[in-house]
Amino acid sequence: MGGSGTVSVIVIGAGVFGLATGLGLAEAGIKVRLVAATAPDLTASGVAAGMLAPAFEMALDPPAPEALDLLLASRDLWPDLAARLGVSLDRTGAAAIGPEAWLDGLEARLAALGLEGRPAGRAEMEAMSSGLGSRFPRALVTPQDWRIEPQAALQAMVRRLQDLGGTLETGTFTLRDLEHAVSPVVLATGADRRLEGLVPELASLSPIKGQILWQPGGALPPTGVIRTPGAYLLGSGGGFLAGATMEAGRSDLAADLEAQAELRGSLADVFPAVATEGWVTRVGVRAASPDGLPLAGAASRPGVFLAVGARRNGWLLAPLVAKIVTAAITGEDAGRWAARLDPLRFTRHGNGEK
Numbered sequence: 001m002g003g004s005g006t007v008s009v010i011v012i013g014a015g016v017f018g019l020a021t022g023l024g025l026a027e028a029g030i031k032v033r034l035v036a037a038t039a040p041d042l043t044a045s046g047v048a049a050g051m052l053a054p055a056f057e058m059a060l061d062p063p064a065p066e067a068l069d070l071l072l073a074s075r076d077l078w079p080d081l082a083a084r085l086g087v088s089l090d091r092t093g094a095a096a097i098g099p100e101a102w103l104d105g106l107e108a109r110l111a112a113l114g115l116e117g118r119p120a121g122r123a124e125m126e127a128m129s130s131g132l133g134s135r136f137p138r139a140l141v142t143p144q145d146w147r148i149e150p151q152a153a154l155q156a157m158v159r160r161l162q163d164l165g166g167t168l169e170t171g172t173f174t175l176r177d178l179e180h181a182v183s184p185v186v187l188a189t190g191a192d193r194r195l196e197g198l199v200p201e202l203a204s205l206s207p208i209k210g211q212i213l214w215q216p217g218g219a220l221p222p223t224g225v226i227r228t229p230g231a232y233l234l235g236s237g238g239g240f241l242a243g244a245t246m247e248a249g250r251s252d253l254a255a256d257l258e259a260q261a262e263l264r265g266s267l268a269d270v271f272p273a274v275a276t277e278g279w280v281t282r283v284g285v286r287a288a289s290p291d292g293l294p295l296a297g298a299a300s301r302p303g304v305f306l307a308v309g310a311r312r313n314g315w316l317l318a319p320l321v322a323k324i325v326t327a328a329i330t331g332e333d334a335g336r337w338a339a340r341l342d343p344l345r346f347t348r349h350g351n352g353e354k
């Protein structure tokens, strides 16, 4: 299938997985009809920080052991994707600031991963950001972690998809729609498991609620990303973002002031001037698979493909997931990472055993 411009694929979901996959298919000459219950800016993808962070994610909260090469492979697809979208990619890098013992542990984990983490002294730290307290004398800097501005990238993906003849509709795709679908269907449905009755692989996903705080304006915004124990701060949308809570098992979108106070507390040691008032709360729900990596490729139901389960790294992993799912539909070689992300890996032998 593919290449003729006459074949249609229905993609469900307008987060970064649905849009990146829809784009991959449209670029392969396939007609794409994208249906989503939530507009792109209101998805988990729309509220995310947009860090493309293989180094600090592997060192601070690895999605899975030995996932570094996979994360790097996807990050390295971003320059080309960003160029096709006409959006800028921030390759300034990221810095960690905090207690010596925490920095030492981080430095050791980066070194064990074979990644560069170089020290930076006060002068360089102050050039990175205003508002830094005087408590910590050094930072650890990695050039490996990049960033994309999510809202701009989502808008650019929609524009490019439409330029290539794809359509974007608002609506909810139901079990009945799936049962009667005659075209291939890509489920990029995030943490939503309403379709698991026909696609049992979706049952392996669990939700992790995330709250992120945006402060308009102010003197604080750093260049690049600054990580502290338990939080990060970065400039975004003319202000700055402080993120993010990780609330496993929760899929509600309610603001939770206690969790937010904890998040601000994690930043306060490094940024004592961080405000307690004036934050705008944004909430998204991440979908996590049991091994922390996405399900990308053909589902057990014929004609259904999955692009779900990104946990904390949906932005980072989107180009790789899009490439694998596109290849699964067009019949091209999906590359070396496809087997690792096989959607059937938790269900093939029952009960998640491989």
Ligand SMILES: Cc1cc2nc3c(=O)[nH]c(=O)nc-3n(C[C@H](O)[C@H](O)[C@H](O)COP(=O)(O)OP(=O)(O)OC[C@H]3O[C@@H](n4cnc5c(N)ncnc54)[C@H](O)[C@@H]3O)c2cc1C
Pocket (backbone or CB within 6 Å): 012, 013, 014, 015, 016, 017, 018, 035, 036, 037, 038, 039, 040, 043, 044, 045, 046, 047, 048, 049, 050, 051, 052, 171, 172, 173, 174, 188, 189, 190, 191, 192, 194, 195, 209, 210, 211, 212, 243, 244, 245, 283, 284, 285, 286, 287, 307, 308, 309, 310, 311, 312, 313, 314, 315, 316, 317
């Ligand atoms: C606070 C926060 C910060 C984050 N920061 C980062 C970061 O810095 N870097 C990074 O890489 N990742 C980050 N993430 C993770 C990342 O945002 C997610 O992994 C990613 O957004 C998941 O994208 P998705 O397309 O799978 O799902 P979503 O963005 O959740 O999109 C799902 C889409 O599916 C639609 N949908 C679901 N079911 C149906 C249905 N039945 N019919 C129609 N439509 C349906 C929804 O309406 C929505 O449009 C963050 C997440 C959060 C919450």
